[in-house]
Amino acid sequence: MTGYTHDAGITRRGWLGAAAATTAGLALPGNAFARALAPSDKVNVAVIGAGGMGASNMNRLVGQNIVALADPDLAHVAESFVDGEGAAIADRAALKAAYDRADKHADYRRMFDARKDIDAVVIATPDHHHAVAAKMAMERGIHVYVQKPLTYTVREGRVLLDLARRNPKLVTQMGNQGHSGDDGRRVVEIIRGGAIGRVREVQVWTNRPVWPQGVARPAAQAKPASLEWDVWRGPAAVDWGYHPDYAHFNWRGWLPFGVGALGDMGAHLIDFPVWALQPGLPTRIETRHSAWGGDTNPWDDQGPDELTSYPLASTTYYDFANAPGGPLRMTWFDAGLMPPTPRGLPPGVTMSAEGGVLYIGDRGMLMHNTYGEKPVLIGDGAAERAAAVPQSLPRIAGGLAGHELNWIRAIKGEEAASSPFEVAVPLNETMILGMVALRAGQPIDYDGAAGRVTNVDDANRFLDRTYRPGWEL
Template identity: 40%
Template sequence: MSEKKNEGNSVSRRSFLRNGALAAAGFMIVPRHVLGRGFVAPSDRLRVAAVGVGGKGYGDITSFAEGRADIAFLCDVDKRRAAKAITTFPKAKFYTDYREMFEKERKNFDAVSVSTPDHQHAVAAMAAMQLGKHVYVQKPLTHDIYEARKLTEAAKKYKVVTQMGNQGASGDGVRQLMEWYNAGLIGDVHTVYVWTDRPVWPQGVAWPQTNATIPAELNWDLWLGTAPKKNFVDNLVPFNWRGWWDYGTGALGDMGCHLIEPPFRVLGLGYPSSVEASVGSVYVGEFNRGYFPESCPPSSHVTMKFPVKGGKEVTMHWMDGGIQPERPEELGPNEMMGDGGNGVIFVGTKGKMMCGTYGINPRLLPTSRNAEVNVPQTIARVPEGHYLQWVNAAIAGYNSKEAKSLSSPFDIAGPLTESILMGNLAIRSYDYREAKIDGKGYNYPGRYIKLLWDGPNMKITNFDPANQFVKRTYREGWSLGV
C-alpha cells in the first residue's frame, strides 16, 4: 500500500527537512565547562514540545517537568482537553497543528512528547526525529507494524534518544522477574499466559449512523489526521476511539505494552513465528452473531509462538474482554491471580511465577516460595523512574551511558510493538475479496488458520490478504515521510 504525499498548503515531513536543512540537528549545545562555574548551560535543561496534552499527555509532561525539563510548547487539536495544560504551563506557546509548531519553532525545542490517539503516533514522532529531536511516545508505539519498524530504524538513523510510555519497563518488578529467571528458579519457560479485563470502552459495535455537531474547540479534520474522512459522532472523543480500527488498537494495543513487556524482556523474545486468533461476537438477533469490521471485537484470544535459543519456542496466550486462563494449581483458592483484572503467568520446566500490570507484585508460585528464596540483585534499578530516565538521557545525548541504559528505547519498544500488533493482524484477517455480510456476518478466513510470520520481511507467508494490515494507506495530505 502506498502513502500519498502532502499537497496544497499542508506541511509535510519532507518539507521540514528541506526547509530546515536539519537545523535542529545542527543546533549547538554549549558544554557547561566552557561557560564556567555558576552558569547553567543549555544542555542542563531539556526543552520539550508536547503533541497531545490532555489526559495521559498532561500526565506525561507534568512528570517530565519534575526533572530538568521545561515544557516549552503545547499542541492539541482539542482546546478543551488542552485547557489544564495551558493553565499549568502558562509560558508555553500553544499550537493546534504540530506540523506548524515544528515548522515555526524547530530551533526552540530539543525533544518532543507524543500522546495522541494511536493513529497519529508515527507521523508526529517521525517528523520530530527527522528534525533531530529526541522523542517520548505513548504506548502503543504505533498503530501499524510497518510504522513501528520505520520508527525503530529512524531512531538509529537520526541518532536521537527515544522512549515508549510503558512505564512498567522501568519498574523493579520486571527486574525481579529477570533475576529469578536468570537464577534458574523456574527452569526454561515454555508457556506464558497474559490477560486483561479491557476493553472498558465500546467494542464489537456498529459505527453510529447519527452525525453530531463538532465542538467549536475541536479541529475534527486534524483529529482525523491519517485516518479516513468521516463525519463527527458523539462519544468518540476523547477516549472511546480505542475501540475503532481507524484510530485505536483495541485492548491488545492498549494493555499489551504493559503486560507483554515483562515476558518479552525476561525471556528475550523477538519476532513471533506464527499467530492465531479467535474472538467473541455480539448478539444481534436470533441465532445471529454480529461482526463489525470497523470495530475491534468485544473479546479475543490470541496465541503466538516465539522462537528461543536451543531450537525451542515459547507459546504466549493473550486474552482480553474478561477471558482468563485456568488458575495454576500452585495458587491458593483465595489468592489473587495477577492483580485481578490483569496479569501474567510464566510456566517453566521447574516452576511458575506471576505478576500484575506493569510487572508489579512479582511472585513465585506457590507464593510460600517467596519467603524462602533470596536471589542477589544483579540488575540495576531505575530510582528516577521512567520519565526522568528519558529526560536525563536526552540531556546526556545519544551516545551517553544514560541513553544506552534506557528501559524502553525504540530498538526494544519497536519489536515489542510489532509483536503485539501481530495479534491485531490475526484478529482482523479477513479477505476483502471474500468478505460479505450475511446471516453470520463477515467472513474471516484468516482466523481459522495459523498465520506464519516472516518477521524480518514483515510478511505473512501463507495467507496474503492478512498483509493488508501490516501497513495502512494514509488519508491524502499525510505521509510518514520515508
C-alpha cells in the same frame, strides 16, 4: 536483531524496502535544532496531545522548559487541571502555569514549522498519529517520547527503528512505564536466573477494553466548537464525522484510530515475557474473538474493510518457534477473560482481575500484576531459588514514576533510556501482529526476518495502512 534488517522487497508490495528508502539520507548531523545539553541544563520540551495521558506525562517534566504544545482541543486540555467537581488539582498547578506560558497550536505540523527551539517532544495522541508525529520530529533532530502502542502498524515501527538507528544521537522512549519499575526488573532477573526452570508457556490477561467496542459505528454528531476535528482525524483515511465515542477517550476500539485492548495494554503486559525470555518475533499467531462491530449484522461475513470497531473480547495465541530455550507459547486474554487459576497459589493470593502475567516453568511458576508489580513465586523451592538470584539490571530512579525523567536524563547523557526504540519496536511488532491475525481471520505464519506473512498473502496489507493526503508517513 533477528527480523530487523534494511532488506528491500520483502512483501508483495515491497513495503519495508520503501521504508528504508524513505529514511535513506536522513542520517542527521546531530540535533539540528536542539542545544547541546549538559546535566545542569533544562530540556526544551513540547507535547503533542496535551490533555489526558499527555498531561500526566508532562506533569513529571515541569522541571524542564515546556515551550510548546499542540492539541486540536485546547478546551479539553484545560479540563486536565480540574477534578470532577471543577476544583483545581493541586499537584498540577505547576503544569498549568507551564502550559499557560507555552506556545499553543492545534496542529503539530504547524508547531514544528513555527518552533526551532524544541529539544524533545512527548507524543500522547490517539494511536493513529503516533508514527506520523514521531517521524516528523525525528527528521528534525528532536528526541521523542511516544506513548504506547508505539505505532499503529508493523511498517511504521520499522520505519521509526530505521530512523533511530541512522541517528543514534536521538534519544527515543516508548511510554511503557513498567519497563522502569523495580518489580518488573526483578521479574526479568528471576526468570532469567532459572528460579522456575525452563519456561514453555506464558499466559497474559487484561480487563480492557473499558471503552466502546464490538458495536456498530454511530451516526455523526455536531462537534464541540473547541475541537479541530480535521486535525484530530489526521492520518485516518475515513471521514465518519465526529462522535463522543471517538474523541477524546473512546477512540481505542475503532479501527481507524486505535489498536484495541492489545495495543493499549500489551506494551505493559507482554513486555516482561518478551524482555525476560527474548523469544524473537512470533512465528505463528491466531486470534479467536467475539463478534466484530459493523454496520450490518455483526455475524455476517463482512470483509475487513467494512468493519468499524474491534470485537469486544479476544484470545490471541502466539507461537515463538525460534525462542532460544525452545518453542514458547504465549496466550493473550482480554475483556476480563482469564486463564485457569494456577494450582499452588499462596494463601490469600488471587489473580488480579485488572490484568497479569503467569509464567509456567518446569520447576515452578511466577505471577505478577500488570506493570510487573507484586511478583509471586509458586511451587516448592521457587521462592528460595528466586531469592538467590543476584540483581543484574540497573534500577531506574523513581521506578514506574521515573520513566519520563529517565528519558530526560538520557537526553543529557547521564544514563541509558529505559525503553528505547531498539527495545520497543520488536515488542510493539509482537503486539500489532495480534491485530494482523485478528483482521486476517485465520492463523498467520510470520517470517520476522522478511517482515511478511507467508501463508495468507492478503494479510500482508494489514502490516501497512493508507494515509490521508497531507498526513503520510
